[in-house]
Amino acid sequence: MPINYKTFVLLLLLSFSAETFSWEKEEHRMLADLAFDSTLSFCGINFNDSLIFFPGKTGIISINKKLWNGQSFGDVSAFFSEDDILQSHCHLRGNTIQQQLEPLSAAFTDEVWSMIEEKPGDIQSVEVTNQNAVFNYLLYHIIALRFAKLSGNEFGRNQEALRYALIYESTAQSYLSDTFSSGHMLLSNSDFLSPLNSFNIQIAHDHYCSEGVYVINSNGDCWQAFGDKLLQWYPYPFTKVFEACSASLRELFLVYFTSTENVDIPVNLAKWAKSISPGVTPEELSNLWVIVNDGVKYYSEIKMPALLCIPVPISAAWSVRTDMKDEYGIHLRKNYPQLSEEKFHDPDLDEVDLGFLYSKYSMPGWMIPEFLPGDSLQNLIKYNPEIASVRFVQNRNFPPSFRGYLLTAGVTYLFIEDKNEVGSSLGFGWGFGDLSLLVFIKPTVFVTAMRLFGDSQAWILSADVGVGINASVLGIFKPYIELGSTWGSRSPYNGYAGNYALGLDSETLPLGFTYAGLTFRLKYEFILFDKTLYSPVFEIILH
Numbered sequence: 001m002p003i004n005y006k007t008f009v010l011l012l013l014l015s016f017s018a019e020t021f022s023w024e025k026e027e028h029r030m031l032a033d034l035a036f037d038s039t040l041s042f043c044g045i046n047f048n049d050s051l052i053f054f055p056g057k058t059g060i061i062s063i064n065k066k067l068w069n070g071q072s073f074g075d076v077s078a079f080f081s082e083d084d085i086l087q088s089h090c091h092l093r094g095n096t097i098q099q100q101l102e103p104l105s106a107a108f109t110d111e112v113w114s115m116i117e118e119k120p121g122d123i124q125s126v127e128v129t130n131q132n133a134v135f136n137y138l139l140y141h142i143i144a145l146r147f148a149k150l151s152g153n154e155f156g157r158n159q160e161a162l163r164y165a166l167i168y169e170s171t172a173q174s175y176l177s178d179t180f181s182s183g184h185m186l187l188s189n190s191d192f193l194s195p196l197n198s199f200n201i202q203i204a205h206d207h208y209c210s211e212g213v214y215v216i217n218s219n220g221d222c223w224q225a226f227g228d229k230l231l232q233w234y235p236y237p238f239t240k241v242f243e244a245c246s247a248s249l250r251e252l253f254l255v256y257f258t259s260t261e262n263v264d265i266p267v268n269l270a271k272w273a274k275s276i277s278p279g280v281t282p283e284e285l286s287n288l289w290v291i292v293n294d295g296v297k298y299y300s301e302i303k304m305p306a307l308l309c310i311p312v313p314i315s316a317a318w319s320v321r322t323d324m325k326d327e328y329g330i331h332l333r334k335n336y337p338q339l340s341e342e343k344f345h346d347p348d349l350d351e352v353d354l355g356f357l358y359s360k361y362s363m364p365g366w367m368i369p370e371f372l373p374g375d376s377l378q379n380l381i382k383y384n385p386e387i388a389s390v391r392f393v394q395n396r397n398f399p400p401s402f403r404g405y406l407l408t409a410g411v412t413y414l415f416i417e418d419k420n421e422v423g424s425s426l427g428f429g430w431g432f433g434d435l436s437l438l439v440f441i442k443p444t445v446f447v448t449a450m451r452l453f454g455d456s457q458a459w460i461l462s463a464d465v466g467v468g469i470n471a472s473v474l475g476i477f478k479p480y481i482e483l484g485s486t487w488g489s490r491s492p493y494n495g496y497a498g499n500y501a502l503g504l505d506s507e508t509l510p511l512g513f514t515y516a517g518l519t520f521r522l523k524y525e526f527i528l529f530d531k532t533l534y535s536p537v538f539e540i541i542l543h
Helices: 005-015 023-042 073-079 097-101 106-118 133-153 158-178 182-186 198-211 235-259 267-276 282-290 295-300 305-309 377-383
Strands: 051-056 059-064 213-216 222-225 316-325 331-337 387-391 403-416 419-432 440-452 459-469 477-488 495-506 517-527 533-542
Touching (some): 023 158, 073 158, 097 133, 097 295, 133 235, 133 282, 213 331, 222 235, 235 305, 267 282, 403 440, 419 533
Antiparallel strands (some): 316 387
8 A cells, every 4th residue: 555645754754863964965865765755655656665566558567666776766866966066056146947947948858868769778967067957957857757758658668768767857856956955056166267266166055055045936935945964954945845856756757647548647646737737637737748848938838846846046025915824824925036127126125135136037927926017116015015025135245265276476576686686476276274273374385486587587496385374464464474495497596495485465355256266465585595585576366
C-alpha cells in the first residue's frame, strides 16, 4: 500500500537529525530524495528500498532505485551540484525569471534533444555553463518530460525511457533547488575578473547564504530565503523549495500517465492538475509542457507550476488583501513586485536597493496589479486598507576581502648617491584574508618584478612578506610593513640583498561590478645592496 503523503513527509523530516548539511551535497541529496519519495507516494506509486513499480500499458514497470552508476535519485542530484558557485548554478543577479529564460529558444532545446537521441545509450550533460540556474533547470526538465512521454508511447523502450526521465529530472532538481538559495540569488560571478577573485566570490556566497534575502515568487508569496547549510533551520523557506521540487516531479509524472495507454491518472495527481489550470484537462496540460516552445513561453503563458515557485530577490512589494482567510480568520495577502518605472512603485523608497526594482517589461502582465499605474499612489497606500507598500531594506553589496590572489602594479623612483632612476613594477601574491593577530592584519606574500628605465636597464626581483597594522592614520590609511629578499641583475643593483619597507594602505575601493577591489599603497623601500637603495613606491593592488 502507498504511504500517506503528509504522514510520509513528516516522518521523513523527523528522521533527519539537526546536524549541519552541506548544500552542495547532503542537502541536495536529502531534498531530492524527500521530494521524490513523497511524490511517488502522492501519486500512489508503490516502491520499496530498491524498486519502484510504475503502472504500464501492458503491466507493471519496475525501475531500480539505483538509477545511474549505482546512484539514487538524490545521489544524482547531489552529483550534479558540486560546482555550485558557477554561473550555471546561480541566478543572473538583478534579472527576473522571464529575463533568465529568454536565451532558451525552442530551436536550441530541439538541438539538445537531437544530440541526446544520437546516443540513446548515454546519459549526457547538457549544462550550458555561461547560462543561469533557471535556464539549466528548465532545459534538463524539458528533456526529462520528453523521455517521460516517450516511455508512455514507445513499446519495448518504455522502461529505459522512464529511467532516463528520472535521471534527467534528478539533475534538473539540482539546479532548481539552487535557485532558492540566497547565496545563489545574489552572487555576481560572471565578470572577466572572476578567475582572479574566486575566493572573494566564495566568501560573498557564504555571506549571502547566512544573511538571507527577501524574495518573491510568481505565485505572489514573499519570504526571507536563506542558503547553503541552512536548509532545515527555517521551515517556511524549506517548504517553498520542497513545493517547487515536488511540483516539478508532478509535472513529470502527469506527462507519463497521460502518455500511457490503459493506465488511469492517479486521483491526487488529477486533482492537482485541475487545480492549477481550471478548465484544462490533464492531457491538454501535459501536452502544453511537452510541445516545443521558447523558454519564456513555458513561464509567462503556459505557467508551469515549478517555474512559478522560483523566487527572485526583491526590494519592495505591493501587498494586496484577498478574500481568502487563514485558520485564524486573517485575510491572506498576495504580493506583487514594485517596478522601476515611475508610478509603478511607492514614491517613498528610501534606503532600499533600487537594483532589485525590476522593469515592467521584464515581468509577465499577470504579475502587475490592476491598480498600476496610478496618479495617486501615496493616497492609495494611505487610505486603501486592502493595499500596502512593503519595503525590504538590506545591504546587498558585499565588500571585497583580502583573501586569495593579489595583483600589483606600481611606479618607483630610486635614489642612489647622485643617480636617480624611474622604474615600474608588477607583482603577484596571495592574501590570507582579513585576519587579525594582535595589532597585525591582512598578512600577504608577494613576488614582484621591477624594471628600471635609466641607463642601467636593470631588473630587480623581490620576494616579500607584508602585514598591515590595525591603527588608523588620518582616518583613511593603515600602516604597512614589509620584509623580504631581493635580487638585482646589474651593477650597482646586482646580487642578492635584503629589503624592508614602511608604508600606508588606503581603504579598499570596491569595483562594484565584481567582488574584486583596489587598495592603494604608498611605501618607502630600503634595498640593502652594497650601497643601499632608497625608493618611494606607489602601488595599486587588485584583490
